[in-house]
Amino acid sequence: MQILQRRPRRNRLNAGIRAMVQETSLQIADFIFPMFVMEGQGIKSEIKSMPGIFRYSLDTLLIELKEVQSLGIKSICLFPNYPESKKDKYGSESLLPETLYLRALSEVKSKFPDLVIMTDVALDPYSSDGHDGVVENGKIINDETVEILTNMSIAQAKAGADIIGPSDMMDGRVGAIRKGLDRAGFTDVSIMAYTAKYASAFYGPFRDALDSAPKFGDKKTYQMNPANIKEALLEAQLDFEEGADIMMVKPAFSYLDVIKALKDNFNIPISAYNVSGEYAMIKAASQNGWIDGDKAMMEMLLSMKRAGADIILSYFAKEVAVILNEG
Numbered sequence: 001m002q003i004l005q006r007r008p009r010r011n012r013l014n015a016g017i018r019a020m021v022q023e024t025s026l027q028i029a030d031f032i033f034p035m036f037v038m039e040g041q042g043i044k045s046e047i048k049s050m051p052g053i054f055r056y057s058l059d060t061l062l063i064e065l066k067e068v069q070s071l072g073i074k075s076i077c078l079f080p081n082y083p084e085s086k087k088d089k090y091g092s093e094s095l096l097p098e099t100l101y102l103r104a105l106s107e108v109k110s111k112f113p114d115l116v117i118m119t120d121v122a123l124d125p126y127s128s129d130g131h132d133g134v135v136e137n138g139k140i141i142n143d144e145t146v147e148i149l150t151n152m153s154i155a156q157a158k159a160g161a162d163i164i165g166p167s168d169m170m171d172g173r174v175g176a177i178r179k180g181l182d183r184a185g186f187t188d189v190s191i192m193a194y195t196a197k198y199a200s201a202f203y204g205p206f207r208d209a210l211d212s213a214p215k216f217g218d219k220k221t222y223q224m225n226p227a228n229i230k231e232a233l234l235e236a237q238l239d240f241e242e243g244a245d246i247m248m249v250k251p252a253f254s255y256l257d258v259i260k261a262l263k264d265n266f267n268i269p270i271s272a273y274n275v276s277g278e279y280a281m282i283k284a285a286s287q288n289g290w291i292d293g294d295k296a297m298m299e300m301l302l303s304m305k306r307a308g309a310d311i312i313l314s315y316f317a318k319e320v321a322v323i324l325n326e327g
């Protein structure tokens with residue numbers, strides 16, 4: 001027998017002890033559930049590359065929200081799917097008072113006043129170029145885009161949004177949106193900046209959901225290079241100074257070090273976006289019987305909490321809620 005002063009296995013001896021020494025855990029309140037709305041009636045159409053996730057017309061979205069809320073989920077993030085016919089160079093559709101997205105926001109807010117609604121601010125759902133900003137001569141134009149994003153944010157705040165989520169990665173947009181919201185009287189509407197958003201292959205299924213893949217090129221002149229982390233700290237410093245209330249890292253699973261770096265350096269909440277491709281990987285592997293989907297899901301999400309995420313945007317939110325509610 002070895003004489004060992006320290007036997008770490010004593011703290012793993014049984015379920016009670018393991019629970020007692022557990023350092024991090026998931027709570028339903030940590031989660032934001034991303035959802036997709038489209039035009040039409042009575043529609044609930046599954047996204048092929050995201051089994052279990054659907055695009056809803058407004059009427060079926062409201063029905064689904066009852067279930068979402070009954071599971072204890074307190075917050076959603078809404079994305080619109082628009083037909084090609086509504087798209088143009090400037091994303092003009094996004095500012096029309098009667099447009100689907102703004103109608104959906106106000107309808108959801110009036111039917112579910114306690115639900116926290118986060119929006120998406122970027123041109124891509126409305127852009128005929130499939131880019132997050134205005135394209136001129138093959139380039140994405142920063143400052144003109146920021147003006148549109150500011151107007152989009154004000155329109156969304158008017159419609160009832162609680163949290164504005166600029167996902168576009170233009171320079172200076174957080175400051176411009178903050179000023180615009182304040183001037184329009186929306187000092188209470190907060191901004192969750194997509195602060196460190198990487199040019200990632202893991203957004204593929206989301207672009208299927210929105211039919212929003214870029215028509216040419218890629219997003220590398222605005223989204224970040226996956227090789228960089230100092231640049232994430234610069235983006236965070238700017239978003240912090242410009243008034244972001246919450247800062248996001250996206251994707252999450254391949255960027256846990258970035259989550260930790262932001263958490264260690266900034267005293268505001270940090271969120272992690274467990275993106276569509278991360279969801280799709282687990283679903284595909286578990287449907288093949290190659291991994292235990294529920295366990296892999298919980299482990300993946302827990303790693304984000306451990307890295308320092310206070311908030312997780314995840315398509316798994318409902319499944320996690322079911323597991324947590326069972327205890």
Ligand code: PBG
Nearest residue numbers: 122124167202203206275276277
């Ligand atoms: C676009 C946007 C994207 C996502 C959220 N907002 C895709 C992109 O930048 O091309 C991806 C979310 C996901 O993959 O789950 N503004």
